[in-house]
Amino acid sequence: MTTGQPRRLPHGGRIDRDTVLTFTVDDVTYTGHPGDTVASALLANGRIRVGDSMYRGRPRGIMAAWSEEPNALLQIGGDRSEPTVPATTRELVDGLTAATISGVGALDPAADDAVYDKRYAHTDVLVIGAGPAGLAAALSAAASDARVMLVDEQSEPGGSLLASRRETVDGRPALDWVAGAAATLAAAPEVTVLTRTVAVGSYDDNYVLALERRTDHLGAAAPPAMSRERVWHIRARQVVLATGAHERPLVFAGNDRPGVMLAGAVRTYLNRYAVRIGDRVVVATTNDSAYDTVEDLCAAGIDVVAVLDARDVLSRRAYEIESRGGVRVLQTSTVCQTEADPDTGALRAVRVGTLGHDDSVSCWETLPCDLLAVSGGWTPVIHLHTHRRGAQRWDDRWAAFVPDGAVRDQQVAGAAAGAVTLHECLRSGATAGAEAATRAGFPARPLDVDGTDSLAEVDPARALWLVPGDDGGPADWNEHFVDLQRDQTVADVWRATGAGMRSIEHVKRYTSIGTAHDQGRTSGVNTAALVALALDGPGVAEVGTTSHRPPYSPVSFAALAGRERGDLFDPERTTPIHPWHVEHGAVFEVVGQWSRARYYPRRGEDMDAAVDRECRQARTGVAMMDASTLGKIEVTGPDAGEFLNRIYTNAFAKLAVGSARYGVMCTLDGMIFDDGVSVRLAEDRFFMTTTTGGAAGVLDWLEEWLQTEWPDLRVYCTSGTEQWATIAVVGPQARGVVARVAPRLDVSRDAFPFMTFRETTLASGVPARICRISFSGELAYEINVAGWYGLAVWQQVYEAGADLGITPYGTETMHVLRAEKGYPIVGQDTDGTVTPHDAGMSWVVSTRKDFVGRRSLSRPDTRRADRKHLVGVLPADRTTVLPEGTQLVAAGTTLDDRPVPMLGHVTSSYRSAALGRPFGLALIDGGRERIGEVLLAPVGQRLVEVEVAPTVLYDAEGTRRDG
């Protein structure tokens, strides 16, 4: 039953009349049917008016029947409010609530809890668009064994045929053929058909992104766990673009009134949705296509007042319609003005004008009407073709840009390729589909298909770009709308060219034409033609259109994010000891992808208090840290020593087995890249450690040199980061704790000297590799065990040191302890512009051997005396903790001298229990020559005096490392 739908025809349409859906727009309740869009249902209820225009507040109405709609934008209400949705593309569901908007919607501030996901698909042939060309292509390709995907953005296949009435394919009504084709494809095992799926981007080597809308059309019946939208990543051997064409409006005064609608949309609403929008219709056209609308309106008993055909010769199709009688066809005519009802804004009449050969117009008659159907020609939808930089050319006969050839491994078929008749579309689709399958390795023949429509023979269109206004010139015509959504007119185009814009790209940016939600679907070519007229030199072909860029249709960020949000946004790496840290209340920080314990606050402690306590314990008693995140790489092979000798700035070839050495590696430009300690396990085996964040990069670096420069070296690199757990035991009392945990090991100073390692079996029976390495300056051991023993051995160490008050510490304390000793952190105190010399580590740079980057250290730039050096900085007030990143300026500088001459910046800064004052590290121009100098640091509004100091501020003699 159709209740309350005064404009619904009693029969026909692809709607389910047995089911009534109730919906609300702008607080008015309406009814519609499954199969409707919100727009078709509104029209069925007699409502054409939508939100007023964005800038000028002019009344606007529904103008199109799909995504080219510039006016009918909705804010969808409900649990998940959604902005800027065209009423013409949203399928009607029961209970839908929406409000019309003026151009701009509002984003729902609440988190979107719907599920979004993605799928990857590989196919031999991808056909985009399931109109006549696309269906013929898919059927032809599917007849081979090729895998075929067919995607279409509408709710059902058929494309333009969904609006058809008298068209036939193979002698059957066209929609019967569509149903048969859909059934054939659904039954084919290698074919996937995706409806409600819009291809939004076309990328290199036939990688196509498509967005599938999965639940919106189900309304309340949507399964709660089902993803709302899905992004398809499709890789296709061959692509057939069968994306159809968009109809263009005409540019005349008052062309934006509610009641001015594209002729093809009028036909779609009439045939597909059984909606009689107007009772007295004027049709204005430049081409034959609008006569299908005329014919169907007449068949539905709707009064067609007149057809205004811009062409000066009556086409065969026009003659055919006129000769049937009942319709007045006016040649060389068009609309030159519209009149609206002053109360409703709705169209009341049009003024008819006769066109001269120079596109001048003389208005003479006013025709009352309530609907004006316009067709300014058709624009092939070649967005996906041009995403890949496919060329286009101007076709004078159809007044349209058509593809000029195709992109590699693609074809364009149907209306997108400039085909006009149904027969042409079917044939070009069939040929393209067979060709695509054949090229993909599955020989196929074009489907033998035969279509008839009214356009068996088509006469050319007239290019009519601008119907002059009553008076003045184009610069005055500010009611000739070009881009309705952006409220831009002919006057705005002339203003842009008058300001010197020549390129269509500049005109676009100057006027904003084509930048709205509809991306210029209806305005792009008209703008190009108007620019050509305004410049009075180049033709429209030369002016061209702006570049189409993905996405073809809007895609929400939620869909792009898919499931990669929240905990799944980025992998979190944890060490085997992580549960202990959690249990003991550690505060964590993210380092690379690692979650590392930063400090372990006790009740009532803030970070400063906790770090102060942890530092004191490490310097005076014993403390322990989970160092498992350090990158670990085993470097194996007869040439391993030689290899490390070339990679590190210092010598490794002669390192004794059982010994360890700190090394720095540089990039080819001589800048510090990574550092760490490597131990020699055997003559042909090293165990390298890297920075936590640098592990993967270092392994890549080593592999690159081995594979591309030194394939003769017999060396293999194996990542061992995850295989080992590393526990640092630090402090003057560390020796006793290690002795308890590893009783078989002689830990005495002479038997186990600094920078050596020992293999042993712990009291618990766990095999361990213990190194005497210190990143704090204190006596320290690093106990390495297989990862799965990590947690147990950590607990053993903790228990063994319990009576000594062993204290776990985190990365913050580690940073303080190392900075007090002047040990830089690569990536914090260095930034890719710091050489080992700049960092004050000339001692680590060999002068007797070559290494990667060595030649760069003698370049003029790296030899400059005024390079930035890493030095210590001590705030003179002994209380200010300089924020990391603080700039440093010379004494006597006032901040009014702009630009303020800056000498450097603070790279690390902490409070120090050991020094009894805050301190930092900084990179300063010629810093080592400034030691003792006082500089100024702007901190907030203050200038803090800062003394430049050596990097090593604690135990410069190194007396503490042996305990």
Add this chain to the structure above:
Amino acid sequence: MLLLTCPWCGPRDETEYRYGGQAHVPHPEDPSALSDEEWAEYLFFRDNPSGPFAERWCHSVGCRRWFNVVRDTRTYEILAVYTGAAPDSSIGRSGDSSIGAHA
């Protein structure tokens, strides 16, 4: 999204690979023998042809092996995939002298 064919693993998406810049630019045998200008030339300067270009790729999330590709920088068409020395000019339909300029 290029589709690159790893010589060991087969065709894979571009995101599995790491780009390594121009191919056939070997590290100088004895850098200390080079003038500052020559070293800077090696360090900082690379060809940037419009057309076929021999470049290095590493299948970094796959087999982690390096290999070479001749890619047309105008069309992004992959003209050759190989390991080792530069292909002769018949490969990749190029005949362009910019390939393997340093080989």
